[in-house]
Amino acid sequence: MSGHCGPAATRTVTGTNRLALVGSPNSGKSTLFNALTGLRTKTGNYPGVTVARYEGTARVGEHEVVIEDLPGTYSLDPISPDEQVVADVLDPDNPELGTPDAILVTIDATTLRRSLGLLAQVMQTGLPLCVVLTFRDELTRRGGTLDVAALRRALGVPVIGVTSGSRNDLAQLQSMLLDPAAWERPVLPPPTDPSQRRAWVESLLRSAAYEVPEADHRTRRIDAVLLHPLWGTLVFFATMFAFFQIIFTVAAPLQDAVQSVFDWLGTLVTDYVSNPLLAGFLGNALIGGVGGVVVFLPQIALLFLMISVLEGSGYLSRAAFLMDRIMAKAGLEGRAFVALLSSLACAIPGIMATRSLPSAKDRFATMMAAPLMTCSARLTVYVLLTGLLVGPGTTVGPFGAQGVVMFALYLLGAVSAMATAWVFKRFSSRSGPVLPFYMEMPSYRMPRPRTVAEAMWSACKGFLQKVGRIILLVTVALWLLLSLPTHSDAQLRSAGVNPADRTAVSAYEVNHSYAAGIGHAMEPVFEPLGFDWRINVGVLGSLSAREVFVATLGQVAAAQNPDQPAKTLAHMTYTDGPHQGQKLFTPATTAALLVFFLYALQCMSTIGVMRRETGSWRWPAVAFGYMFVLAWTMAFLTHTVVGLLA
Amino acid sequence: MSLVPMHPEATTDPQTVRWVIPAGTLPVVGEIAEAPDELGKLLGSDGIASIEVETQAVVIRLADGHTWSGTGARVRDALGAALHHPDRWRPAGAVTEDDLLRAALRDVLDGPVGDYIRSHGGEVTIASAHDRQAEVHMAGACAHCPAAGFTLHARLESELRARFPDLVELRATEECGRTAGPTWLTLRRRSA
Numbered sequence: 001m002s003g004h005c006g007p008a009a010t011r012t013v014t015g016t017n018r019l020a021l022v023g024s025p026n027s028g029k030s031t032l033f034n035a036l037t038g039l040r041t042k043t044g045n046y047p048g049v050t051v052a053r054y055e056g057t058a059r060v061g062e063h064e065v066v067i068e069d070l071p072g073t074y075s076l077d078p079i080s081p082d083e084q085v086v087a088d089v090l091d092p093d094n095p096e097l098g099t100p101d102a103i104l105v106t107i108d109a110t111t112l113r114r115s116l117g118l119l120a121q122v123m124q125t126g127l128p129l130c131v132v133l134t135f136r137d138e139l140t141r142r143g144g145t146l147d148v149a150a151l152r153r154a155l156g157v158p159v160i161g162v163t164s165g166s167r168n169d170l171a172q173l174q175s176m177l178l179d180p181a182a183w184e185r186p187v188l189p190p191p192t193d194p195s196q197r198r199a200w201v202e203s204l205l206r207s208a209a210y211e212v213p214e215a216d217h218r219t220r221r222i223d224a225v226l227l228h229p230l231w232g233t234l235v236f237f238a239t240m241f242a243f244f245q246i247i248f249t250v251a252a253p254l255q256d257a258v259q260s261v262f263d264w265l266g267t268l269v270t271d272y273v274s275n276p277l278l279a280g281f282l283g284n285a286l287i288g289g290v291g292g293v294v295v296f297l298p299q300i301a302l303l304f305l306m307i308s309v310l311e312g313s314g315y316l317s318r319a320a321f322l323m324d325r326i327m328a329k330a331g332l333e334g335r336a337f338v339a340l341l342s343s344l345a346c347a348i349p350g351i352m353a354t355r356s357l358p359s360a361k362d363r364f365a366t367m368m369a370a371p372l373m374t375c376s377a378r379l380t381v382y383v384l385l386t387g388l389l390v391g392p393g394t395t396v397g398p399f400g401a402q403g404v405v406m407f408a409l410y411l412l413g414a415v416s417a418m419a420t421a422w423v424f425k426r427f428s429s430r431s432g433p434v435l436p437f438y439m440e441m442p443s444y445r446m447p448r449p450r451t452v453a454e455a456m457w458s459a460c461k462g463f464l465q466k467v468g469r470i471i472l473l474v475t476v477a478l479w480l481l482l483s484l485p486t487h488s489d490a491q492l493r494s495a496g497v498n499p500a501d502r503t504a505v506s507a508y509e510v511n512h513s514y515a516a517g518i519g520h521a522m523e524p525v526f527e528p529l530g531f532d533w534r535i536n537v538g539v540l541g542s543l544s545a546r547e548v549f550v551a552t553l554g555q556v557a558a559a560q561n562p563d564q565p566a567k568t569l570a571h572m573t574y575t576d577g578p579h580q581g582q583k584l585f586t587p588a589t590t591a592a593l594l595v596f597f598l599y600a601l602q603c604m605s606t607i608g609v610m611r612r613e614t615g616s617w618r619w620p621a622v623a624f625g626y627m628f629v630l631a632w633t634m635a636f637l638t639h640t641v642v643g644l645l646a
Numbered sequence: 647m648s649l650v651p652m653h654p655e656a657t658t659d660p661q662t663v664r665w666v667i668p669a670g671t672l673p674v675v676g677e678i679a680e681a682p683d684e685l686g687k688l689l690g691s692d693g694i695a696s697i698e699v700e701t702q703a704v705v706i707r708l709a710d711g712h713t714w715s716g717t718g719a720r721v722r723d724a725l726g727a728a729l730h731h732p733d734r735w736r737p738a739g740a741v742t743e744d745d746l747l748r749a750a751l752r753d754v755l756d757g758p759v760g761d762y763i764r765s766h767g768g769e770v771t772i773a774s775a776h777d778r779q780a781e782v783h784m785a786g787a788c789a790h791c792p793a794a795g796f797t798l799h800a801r802l803e804s805e806l807r808a809r810f811p812d813l814v815e816l817r818a819t820e821e822c823g824r825t826a827g828p829t830w831l832t833l834r835r836r837s838a
Contacts, residue, residue: 147758154653154666187656187663188718195649203651207666210760294808 006240017180018066020089020099022122023106024115025072032106032162033069036177053085058177068100071355072568074114076121082355091126099144102180104129109139109146109161111209120190125158125538128180131159132173144212151208156186161345180468219314220270223581226244226318229325244410245403247302248383254298266558267618278482280506283478284558291468292554293547296380301456303376307345308455312447313581316341321441327418330427336366340417341374345459347606351613365424367610368623371601372417374410375461377546381597382409388570389590413598466545474544475551477538481515482555510559529596530589530643531634534573542602549597592639599631650729654714654722655703661695662707663714665725669702672732675749680736684724693717699735701746701753701809703763709788722791743812748775750809759801763788778814780806796819 023029037056054069064145071082071090080083092099097444103120106113120436130151139146152159162169191197226232266287273279293369310316327337336357343350350370353644355361374382386405394401489508496507510516517539519533526536538552557568572584601607601624610620650671655664655827666784678697683690688694694711706721708714714721729778754760763770769786782802788794803816 153655156654156656187654188722191719191722196722199649199651201725202654203653203666203668206651206668209655254790 001612005490014067015154016064017070017102017106018100019021019102019177019180020100021067021069021104021106022086022090022118023072024074024108024111024118025104027072027108027111027115028162029106030069030130032104032134033067033378037067058174060174060178061470063178066634069105069506074119075118076124079306080355081359081360088166089125090122092125099128102130102183104130104132106132106134109136110142110144111135111206112146112212113201116204117197119155120197120200121335123186123190124192126189128185128594129157130173130176130183131155131157132178133159133161136161137163139212142213144627145209146211147207147209151210154204154207156184158183179267179576193487210536222444225320225322226315227321228351232322236319239319240410241399241403241407243306244406245400246306247299247406248392255295256510258295258297262287262295265291280483280559281479283347283483285475288558289475289479289555290467290472290549293380293471293551294464296547297460299379299382299383300376301460302459303379304345304459305452306455307449308452310426312445312446312451314441314444317441332362332421336362336421338626339366339370340373340414342369342416343375346377347371347373347603349611351606351609361425364619365421366615367613367619368424368626369417371603371606371623371627372413372420372599374413374598375546375603378597380547380550382406382544382594384569385590385594385597388585389587402607409594416599417445459620460629468546470545471547471551473542474548476554477498478515478541478548479555481537481557482510482513485512488513494610506539506559525632527636529639530586531593532584534572535584535589535593539596539600539602542597543604543643545605546602547598549602581637586643588639588643591642592635595638596631596635599627599634601627650806652726654718657705659707659740660714661710661712662680662705663718664700665704666702667688667729669750669753671729672699672735672809673706673746674735674737674741675699675745677699678735679738680734682728683733685721685728686762688724689720694721699737699826722778736759740802741813743778744776747780747810747813748772750805751780753809754805755782757805758827759805762801763797768794768797773819778810778812779817780813780815781817781819784818 021029033054033056036058056067056069057456058065058067066558068089070086072105073083073086075083076087076090078087089092089097089100090103096509103122103125105119107119119131131366133146133148133151136146136148145208148159148161160173160176162173190200226235266283269279269283269287273282307316310319320341323337323341336354339353339357341350342353347370350373351367352631354363354366354370357366383406386402386409390401392400392402396404487495487505492505492508494510497504515537516533519536522536522540523533525532534553534556537556538549539554542549553569557572570585574582574584607620607624611617614620650667652665652667654797655666657664667699670742676690676699678699680686681697685694685697689697691710695707697707698705704725706725708721755770755772760770767787768784768791770790771783771785773781773783775781782798784794784798788797798816798818803813806816807813
């Protein structure tokens with residue numbers, strides 16, 4: 001995430017038209033914005049509020065048109081900071097923000113009745129306006145009808161149907177952008193009185209022969225079970241349980257395949273690279289560290305495959321609906337659930353999604369809870385540590401124990417997030433009335449393979465890019481810290497290490513590196529949890545990205561036993577201190593580590609986004625502080641309890 | 647009380663606006679002499695020049711010196727209120743049930759069904775409309791077309807019945823009066 005942009009000044013270039021893009025959430029507004037502006041966009045903030053401002057330039061022939069993508073809104077009577085911004089930009093009397101020359105309103109053809117209410121309000125501004133009709137293909141697919149020519153006649157403004165991916169439709173729209181002054185204007189603005197407006201909308205829909213079929217029969221029958229308070233909840237948990245079983249059983253052979261490739265590369269390095277420094281860099285930092293993270297690619301791919309299948313089939317909306325009941329008990333509304341659900345992929349989009357929350361209290365409570373949801377970066381750490389905690393053959397009843405542990409971790413993360421939100425709501429002042437919340441329940445259908453493949457591809461690409469940038473960078477830095485200072489043969493001999501024994505030398509060097517010094521310095525804090533200096537270094541490194549923890553352990557393992565890095569971890573022992581020689585990854589320590597990663601805010605990007613969204617360092621500091629204390633305490637309890645049981 | 651669904655549509659004349667309303671809202675067609683309450687006052691004074699009722703619209707022409715952006719909202723409120731008293735609209739001339747039937751049939755033939763028929767060279771014209779029975783000529787591509795009967799009953803008759811629920815029968819005349827030329831080549835459409 002790029003960091004903290006200052007307020008972007010509104011620059012109105014004379015002779016260049018400024019168009020604002022208005023529409024409900026999910027009306028295809030941002031897709032249209034991207035299609036029109038390509039990559040010529042910039043992001044800033046609106047003055048005084050922390051709502052991001054997106055502006056781009058659309059090139060039409062020789063000319064340029066500036067397009068501003070306003071936040072999604074259901075009405076111009078604002079109830080959230082997002083919607084306030086839209087109302088302010090469209091208000092000609094607002095001196096702080098320049099009024100656009102014209103407005104493009106995106107309208108989802110499948111929710112025309114609701115969308116026309118927003119359109120009526122936007123038409124009140126009197127600015128030139130063009131309606132961009134989206135999702136007509138979806139309407140046709142569901143067997144609905146809409147006479148676009150009649151709608152255009154009835155509205156008295158241009159209506160252009162745009163099918164995503166159609167260049168013809170887009171070209172037609174682009175040609176219109178140049179001269180908004182020539183756009184057809186309505187003979188009379190729509191009524192402002194609510195009952196008159198309802199009659200207006202009704203008349204429009206009749207004129208345009210609008211029909212949108214309700215959910216089909218099959219969908220209703222399936223929903224009777226899946227949305228049932230008891231059966232629905234059981235099915236939901238069973239689905240999630242199966243989800244994590246699959247992550248382990250299906251991904252394991254794939255992961256082994258990737259691992260064997262890295263093992264083979266490792267042998268190549270050992271055999272052919274004679275320079276010890278270069279061999280160490282390639283073998284430890286790249287193959288042991290970065291490679292150690294890349295082996296989790298199958299899990300990431302599988303996670304997003306299953307999420308996009310659940311989403312594409314329409315089940316995820318049902319899950320959100322079911323969870324809304326539970327969320328309501330924590331005092332949070334459906335919008336907050338959407339934010340928490342996004343956090344399953346990454347906390348950053350989750351935190352950004354809190355912008356749609358009308359109440360500031362709810363917004364901060366959700367923001368504090370979002371990082372506790374298990375993000376995909378935690379997945380790599382969880383898979384590694386779960387593998388150390390229980391063997392792949394272990395079962396709980398008929399189920400693989402690893403999947404059960406993983407399910408428990410996700411569940412604990414979600415429950416902790418809800419509890420946190422509840423606590424923050426509880427201790428902030430009284431809450432306002434519960435505001436209405438819309439969520440579309442799409443019909444059940446087969447997920448489109450292309451959409452699923454795209455979701456997987458972009459997740460894998462994002463993961464590999466993260467590996468190639470921040471994780472590689474931090475891993476190389478850690479490698480330097482782990483390999484320096486170098487020791488001469490004389491120093492090694494005086495320490496009782498045979499300079500000819502490579503394994504002994506690298507073990508000695510790692511144990512006396514700068515990193516070891518840092519790790520030892522952290523020991524007073526983490527010793528009660530059973531962490532040794534290597535884990536401490538990993539925890540410190542994971543602040544940049546959680547996966548670095550995996551990379552660090554991989555590196556240390558590769559350095560200490562270059563021949564068999566994969567097997568080393570399980571048999572690693574304390575190198576010094578009171579537990580010297582004892583096994584490091586005991587069940588108590590491993591469980592404590594898992595719990596620590598579950599609660600700790602080990603992610604600088606999340607902190608940066610929190611700072612940007614709240615406008616101060618106060619909330620990120622609160623989040624980091626409370627989560628660290630929580631993580632340490634819970635890990636300590638886990639270490640003690642598991643230690644007693646084991 | 648919920649309001650009658652209506653919306654304005656511009657016409658070629660800037661003084662004239664077509665207010666689209668559901669079919670069957672008003673029991674009259676043609677030029678209006680007297681309208682209820684506020685709308686009547688506007689028509690009586692120099693605000694509104696004329697009101698003409700169609701099957702699915704009220705066409706209002708403003709007097710010179712008035713603009714829709716100026717008095718439009720007032721006319722809208724007055725029309726909305728007046729539509730709740732359909733019995734108090736008085737036509738300029740006597741309006742018989744036959745006139746209503748003829749206007750309804752004209753509305754159907756001018757609308758999307760007529761467009762569809764014209765799109766493939768068909769020609770349908772009104773032959774007669776009286777005693778709740780209507781008759782149309784089907785010529786052009788419709789003559790001797792095996793699907794003409796389907797068009798007549800499934801499309802024309804159902805559309806007409808939606809506008810004139812008391813309809814007894816819609817027939818097509820056997821003899822269309824003139825021989826159809828090679829009209830299958832013309833693809834005329836009513837301009838919107």
